[in-house]
Amino acid sequence: MMKRITIDPITRLEGHGKIEIFLDDQGEVKDTHFVIPELRGFEVFCVGRPAEEMPRITQRICGVCPEAHHMAATKALDDLYHVEPPRAAKKLRELFYMAFYVTDHTTHFYALGGPDFVVGPDAPKYERNVLGVIAKVGLEVGSQVIACRKRNHEVIKMLGGRHIHPVAGLPGGWSKAMTKADREEVEEIARQNVEFAKFTLQVVNDVVLSNPAYVDLITSDAYTQPIYYMGLVDDKNRVNFYDGKVRVVDPEGKEFCKYGPHEYTEHIAEHVEPWSYLKYPFLKNVGWKGFVPGKDSGMYCATPLSRLNAADGMATPLAQAEYERFYQTLGGKPVHHTLATHWARVIELLYAAERMLELVQDAEITDPQVRLIPTQTPTEGVGIVEAPRGTLTHHYVTDERGILTKVNLVVGTTNNYAPITLSIKKAAAGLIQKGTVITDGLLNKVEMAFRAYDPCFSCATHSLPGQMPLEVVVRDAQGNVVKRLSQHV
Amino acid sequence: MKTLVVGLGNPILTDDGVGVKVAYAVRDALASAGLPGVTVTEASVGGLHLMEMMAGYDRVILVDAIQTQTGQSGAVYSLTLGDVAAATPTQHSASAHDMNLPTALEMGRRLGLALPDTVEIFAIEVEDVVTFGESCTRAVNAAIPVATELVLRSLAEGPPTSHQEEGI
Numbered sequence: 001m002m003k004r005i006t007i008d009p010i011t012r013l014e015g016h017g018k019i020e021i022f023l024d025d026q027g028e029v030k031d032t033h034f035v036i037p038e039l040r041g042f043e044v045f046c047v048g049r050p051a052e053e054m055p056r057i058t059q060r061i062c063g064v065c066p067e068a069h070h071m072a073a074t075k076a077l078d079d080l081y082h083v084e085p086p087r088a089a090k091k092l093r094e095l096f097y098m099a100f101y102v103t104d105h106t107t108h109f110y111a112l113g114g115p116d117f118v119v120g121p122d123a124p125k126y127e128r129n130v131l132g133v134i135a136k137v138g139l140e141v142g143s144q145v146i147a148c149r150k151r152n153h154e155v156i157k158m159l160g161g162r163h164i165h166p167v168a169g170l171p172g173g174w175s176k177a178m179t180k181a182d183r184e185e186v187e188e189i190a191r192q193n194v195e196f197a198k199f200t201l202q203v204v205n206d207v208v209l210s211n212p213a214y215v216d217l218i219t220s221d222a223y224t225q226p227i228y229y230m231g232l233v234d235d236k237n238r239v240n241f242y243d244g245k246v247r248v249v250d251p252e253g254k255e256f257c258k259y260g261p262h263e264y265t266e267h268i269a270e271h272v273e274p275w276s277y278l279k280y281p282f283l284k285n286v287g288w289k290g291f292v293p294g295k296d297s298g299m300y301c302a303t304p305l306s307r308l309n310a311a312d313g314m315a316t317p318l319a320q321a322e323y324e325r326f327y328q329t330l331g332g333k334p335v336h337h338t339l340a341t342h343w344a345r346v347i348e349l350l351y352a353a354e355r356m357l358e359l360v361q362d363a364e365i366t367d368p369q370v371r372l373i374p375t376q377t378p379t380e381g382v383g384i385v386e387a388p389r390g391t392l393t394h395h396y397v398t399d400e401r402g403i404l405t406k407v408n409l410v411v412g413t414t415n416n417y418a419p420i421t422l423s424i425k426k427a428a429a430g431l432i433q434k435g436t437v438i439t440d441g442l443l444n445k446v447e448m449a450f451r452a453y454d455p456c457f458s459c460a461t462h463s464l465p466g467q468m469p470l471e472v473v474v475r476d477a478q479g480n481v482v483k484r485l486s487q488h489v
Numbered sequence: 490m491k492t493l494v495v496g497l498g499n500p501i502l503t504d505d506g507v508g509v510k511v512a513y514a515v516r517d518a519l520a521s522a523g524l525p526g527v528t529v530t531e532a533s534v535g536g537l538h539l540m541e542m543m544a545g546y547d548r549v550i551l552v553d554a555i556q557t558q559t560g561q562s563g564a565v566y567s568l569t570l571g572d573v574a575a576a577t578p579t580q581h582s583a584s585a586h587d588m589n590l591p592t593a594l595e596m597g598r599r600l601g602l603a604l605p606d607t608v609e610i611f612a613i614e615v616e617d618v619v620t621f622g623e624s625c626t627r628a629v630n631a632a633i634p635v636a637t638e639l640v641l642r643s644l645a646e647g648p649p650t651s652h653q654e655e656g657i
Contacts, residue, residue, distance in 0.1 A: 045501065045621035060501045060533070111537060130596055142600045149541065164532060 019446070021428045027436070029429040034421040034450070035276045046407040051080055051378060051398045055169040058394065058409070066165050067100035067156065068387035068412065069394075071242070074169030076394040079261065080381025080402075081171040081374035088367035089173035092159060094242040095186070095359040096166070097385070099155035101241060101352035102148065102193050104388045105304075105345050108454045109200060110145045113342045116448050117208045121217065122441040137203065148196050151189045158182055173371030180366055187360045193353035194318070200346050201322060208343070209329070218339040219330065222430025223449060225293040225422055226251035226336045228283055228300035230415065231307030232386045233258075238315040239307050239351060241386040247310045248283065251295050253334040257285070261382035264393055268410065271418075280418040281410060291422045299422065302390030302415035303453055304344035309334035314347070316354035322347045338423050341452040378402040387412035389454050416453045423449040490647075493546040493605075494529045494640060495539070497553040503622040504615035504629045507636075508552040511613070514637040515552075515644075524644060540593035540604070548648050549605045550640055555612035563628030564614040565636045570594070572610070607648040611636050 020033040039061075046057065055073040059066030071093060078085055085093075111130045115123075119132035127135070134142040153163065160166025161175060168175040178186075208214045217223070233247045234240040247258045248267070259267050270279035271288040282288045286298035293299070300306070314320040326347060327333050330340055359365060380397045390412035397406035427449035431442055496512025499505045509531040516529040532542060543549050555566065570591055590608075597604050613636055616626045624630065643649075 039502070039619050039621065041621045057501065060499055107537065129592055131592060131599070134596065134599065139599060142596060146541070146597075146600060146602070149537075153541075164534065164538075 019424055019450075021424075021432070021446075023432070027432075027434040029425065029432050032421065032425040032428055033275050034417070034424055035278070042409070043407045047404050049404055051077060051381075051396050051402050051404050052171065054394070054396060054404075054407075056165065056167060059165050061411075065100075065104065065387050065389070065412070067097065067160070068385060068392050070160070070166050070169050071097055072383045072385045072387075072392045072394040074171070075243075075261075075383030075385065076381040076396050077169075077171035077383070078381070079383060080378045080396055080398060082376040082379075083172035083372050083374040085173040086367070086369045086372060088177065088364050089370040090243070091359050091362060091365050092174045092178060092370060093169065095356060095365065096156060096159040096168070097242050098352045098356035098359065099152040099159070099186075099189075101388060102197070102349060102356065103152040103156075105349040105352065106145060106148050106196070106200070108388070109342065109346055109349070110141070112454065113345070113451060114203075116444070116451065117214055117342065118203070121445055121448060124440075128444070137207070141203075144196060144199070148193065151192065155186055155189055158186070170371060172374050175371070177368045177370045178366050183360060183366050187357070190353065190357035190360050194350070194357055197346070197350035197353040198318070200349060204343055204346050218337050220430070222427045222445075223338045223423070223452075224336050225338065225419070225426055226295075226334075227293050227297065227419055227422075228256060228286070229306035229309035229334060230300050230302040230391055231310035232384065232391060233311050234315060236315075237312040239311045239313075239348070239386075240315070241348075241352070243385070246384060246391060248300060249310050249334060251293070251334070251336070253309065256283070261384045261393070264382065264384070264395075264410070278417050279414070280421075281415055282418065291418060291425065293422060299418045300415065301419040301453070302386075302412065303341050304348045304388075305335060305338070305341040306390075307386060308344045308347065314351050316351050316358065318354055319347055319351035322350060338449060338452045341454075345454070389413045390415040413453070413455050416455070420450045420453050420455060423452070490526060490547045491545070492527045492548045492550070492644065493543060494527065494550045494552070494644070495542065496529075496531045497533065497539075497551060498531075499533050500531075501621055501623055503617040503620045504613075504625045505554055505618040506623075507554050507613045507615060507625050507629050507633065510625065510633050511552045511611070511636045511640065514633060515640050518637065518641055519644075522641075527644060536590045536593035537596075539590055540597045540602075543594075543605055543608070544597065544602045546605050547607075549608045550643060551608065551610045552636060552640060553610060553612050554615040554618060556615060556618070560614035561628075562614055562616040562626065563632040565632055565639060566612045566614070567639065568610040568612055570608050570610070609643060609649065611639055611643075 021029060022031045024030040054077065055070045058069040058073045061069060074093070110133055114133050115128040115130065118136050119128050123132065156166065157163045159168060161168045228248055228250055230246060230248045232240050232244045234244045237247065245258050245260055246264070248256045250256045257267055267284055268281050269284040270281050272279055282298035283300055286296070289297040308323060308326065314323045326343060327335065330337065377400050378398045383394045385392050392412050393410040395408040396404055398404050424446060427446045431445055432438065494512055494515055496509040498508040500509045512529050512531055519527060519529065532539065594604055613629060613632050615629050
């Protein structure tokens with residue numbers, strides 16, 4: 001018989017993860033399940049609608065990354081209508097997207113991931129939040145975070161047309177060109193972003209990397225799993241969030257495959273487990289071998305860490321220098337330490353800020369030619385971008401009028417369901433042994449394994465109760481609850 | 490008094506968007522009745538973003554979907570932030586991706602942002618928030634005019650004085 005530990009939301013429909021940890025008679029971890037409810041009927045909802053509505057519909061799926069859906073959908077429409085946007089349109093889209101990345105990665109580092117390190121993994125749970133971060137690093141940091149979000153939200157509104165749900169993406173381009181005055185304003189914002197990203201890396205350095213206990217934690221076996229890594233790369237195999245080919249490297253860091261949007265179904269398949277509604281994407285040409293790491297297992301992840309691992313470098317100078325330091329510090333490529341994802345995310349923040357500055361200083365960015373009107377009959381389109389939480393694929397098929405007949409999305413976090421499950425298992429097995437007393441701090445360390453992925457289930461499930469309410473239920477061999485703990489992630 | 494009414498939720502997820510529908514009904518009613526200083530908007534965002542939206546307003550009314558353990562679909566509740574902090578959160582007053590609203594407001598206050606003294610929440614008990622669809626289920630749909638009337642009455646009467654949002 002197995003004992004069972006359940007980390008469960010307060011109510012099913014709050015849309016959050018349930019973690020079950022099964023113990024054997026010896027009190028060792030036998031297995032773990034990671035379950036979240038799934039939304040229903042998205043394809044049915046979309047079929048019969050004009051494909052042009054997708055950039056506005058799909059961003060409604062999620063309150064966290066509407067910009068990523070907007071961008072993937074817009075690129076899928078370019079493909080569907082067989083139209084190549086003008087260069088200025090592509091640059092505007094990418095500029096807009098970099099502003100989004102800066103806000104998103106900033107928020108994760110300071111509000112979600114940061115507290116574990118800045119405040120400490122064993123700190124009382126009521127201190128392990130953004131207020132604790134402010135208390136430790138200073139009120140000024142909080143003001144900087146808010147200011148960073150505010151100025152980049154302004155850019156998103158300016159370029160995307162709306163504050164929260166952008167409307168500027170069109171098949172063949174972007175709905176409005178950038179004025180010279182707007183360009184100057186955004187240039188100043190981009191400069192501030194670069195400074196802020198540098199400052200954030202300093203925080204990582206001072207608070208995390210200078211603390212040997214944290215470095216030991218990051219590199220410890222409980223948070224280490226060699227698997228395949230996925231990320232979008234440019235023609236020089238450097239990290240790119242907006243466009244390029246999907247590159248996958250094996251656990252030794254060698255290129256396993258590289259494919260364009262249309263080939264995704266040749267490389268990715270989905271595994272189904274009876275205990276979860278979720279589908280687990282895996283590499284078709286390796287095969288599903290269960291929740292196990294290694295070269296023979298088709299599991300892959302798509303995170304900031306995996307993007308760094310899957311690429312040969314960063315396309316901007318400061319981020320490239322930090323990229324090199326990252327691998328020097330952590331013992332070479334690829335890095336298999338899940339918790340290093342937080343550092344990788346901050347390197348990506350610096351890249352996004354630098355890339356934003358590069359784009360806004362490009363003379364072509366104010367070119368008025370930002371749209372090519374499609375003239376060909378629509379057929380089938382695939383658009384891929386890197387969402388902050390993983391490679392995002394939109395795939396549409398329409399009739400000759402552009403009315404949707406088939407829709408498939410592989411959303412960011414979905415890529416990571418299998419590795420998240422494995423990470424939880426590994427962390428739980430490393431931390432819970434025979435006779436272990438399950439404390440708040442221990443529970444938090446299990447949760448840290450999946451928090452590193454910046455998991456967002458708003459695409460798969462929607463409702464947003466906020467701090468993720470979780471419950472740990474420890475069951476004895478007969479399935480009786482012997483201990484119950486709950487906290488907010 | 491500068492007032493903000495926010496309908497929270499996802500309008501393409503069956504009952505999840507009920508708050509947005511109520512907000513638009515409030516806006517339509519105000520358009521004919523006229524009430525100066527009231528802004529009505531929608532959002533599908535959580536704590537931090539919601540707090541940022543509130544900056545600069547004296548009073549905020551949130552309309553949101555809620556699911557309680559034993560609630561009847563279509564029931565309308567009037568809640569305070571204290572209730573939210575203490576009990577089952579409403580669907581959107583907090584976000585999986587950042588932090589819950591009370592924490593976000595506390596952060597905003599510590600940073601010296603001009604945040605409202607009063608945050609009132611009207612929450613509608615919902616049934617289905619996992620199926621894509623633009624219409625609410627029957628009982629929830631019937632609650633829209635009820636909740637709309639409650640918001641309008643609250644706007645006309647002014648903010649409650651008995652439960653200030655201190656100490657959250």
